[in-house]
Amino acid sequence: MLILGIESSCDETAAAVVEDGVRTRSSVVSSQVSTHAIYGGVVPELASRMHIEAIDPVVDQALAQAGVSLDDIDGIAATQGPGLIGALLVGFSYARALAWARNLPLAGVNHLEAHICSLQLLDHRPSFPFIALVVSGGHTNIYLVKGPGAFTLMGQTRDDAAGEAFDKVAKMMGLSYPGGPAIEALAKNGDPEKIKFPRSMLKKDNFDFSFSGLKSAVARHLHEHPDMGPDMSQGRPAHVAAGFQxxxxxxxxxxxxxxAKNKNCFDIGIAGGVSANRTFVDILSKRAERYKMKVFSPPLSLCGDNAAMIAARGWEMIRDNQVCGLGDDVYSRIKSVVPIV
Structure with missing residues (x-):
């Protein structure tokens, strides 16, 4: 079964064709990073307008790369939320109209669940049940994944997401946007033990996170040490980046x-933009080995927002007849969920 996936939750316009939920036939992403970089973050109005301009050619390109036409597509999946409302409306409305015109089933996909499903597009996948971390600019959530579509929230950030903290610290230091790659690159020249920053909620008996205190600690340090030296690629700036990271x-x-220990799981999956941080992946993998656990992470092309993961999750939903109607709408946030551990 071929699923056309469409993603427009933030600042990437993406389309992909995925076969049977596990084989990526094509994946096209049109990024807006260069446009938003001058503002230090995503401008929602600009994002929406750029989605409108890009969506038609991006879908056409995804179909062409897959070597198929709309006549070959068996269903359509589009991000329904969470995300920026204006941006979501572009992709979801496009997909809804296309599904209606072609008489195809439409799956309204939860963006976070789709990130977890990006792990199902790997050649070597985690075995159920496994623990999954969705870590990005907007979310830092831990899930127990018992099976396809069976996601149980175990913990989440109570304030800033990890990716958001990377972006804000990078901005404080005058680094480029997005902040994650800039911080990681600078941290390679620094000593992570030189400047010790706090580890919030590390000893709490839960799986929630808090990064606002860490962000404030970095801000205080920068305020108390305004002279960062003549070379931003080494010395104190590099130590700050390494310590924060x-x-x-x-x-x-x-x-x-x-x-993972709490649920007796031996496979850990990480997904989302911050999973592109190879320093994080390497350190987590080494620490997990001590407990005979294995870490799974997607390639760079699947770490950020993409439509292949949307199609993979959509395939599961359409298979299980979890489809949308014409009256369904997008949503910016997920309703508050009490973590279950």
Whole structure:
């Protein structure tokens, strides 16, 4: 079964064709990073307008790369939420109209569940049940994944997401946007032990996160040490980046391994934009090995927002007859969920 996936939750317009939920036939992403970089973050109005301009050619390109036409497509999946309302409306409305015109089933996909499903597109996949971390600019959530579509929230950030903290610290330091790659690159020249930043909620008996205190600690340090030296690629700036990054990695790794031990799982999957941080993946993998656990992470092309993961989750939903009607709408946030551990 071929599913056309469409993603427009934030600042990437993406389309993909996925076969049977596991084989990526094509994946096209039109990024807006260069447009938003001058503002230091995503401007929702600009994002929506750029989605409108890009969506038609992106879908056409995805079909062409897959070597198929709309006549070959068996169903359509589009991000329904969470995300920026204006951006979501572009992709979801496009998909809804296309599904109606072609008489095809439409799956309204939860963006976070789709990130977890990006792991099903790997050649070597985690075995059920496994622990999954969705870590990005907007979310830092831990799930127990018991099977296809069976996601149980175990913990989540109570304030800033990890990716958001990377972006804000990078902005404080005058680094480029997005902040994650800039911080990781600078941290390679620094000593993570030189400047110790706090590890919030590390000893709490739950799987929730908090990164606002860490962000404030970095801000205080920068305020108290305004002279960062003549070279931003080494010295104190590099030590700040390394210390901050290691604080985030320590918290994420500790919570993930604790969640896996709690549920007697030996596979851990990480997905979302921050999973592109190879320093995090390498350190987590080494720490997990001590408990005979294995870490699974997607390639760079599947770490950020993409439509292949939307199609993979949509395939499951359409297979299980979890389809949308013409009256269904997008949503910016997920209703508050009490974590179950």
């Amino acid at each position: 290691m604080a985030v990695i320590d918290v994420l790794s500790t919570k993930l391994i604790a969640a």
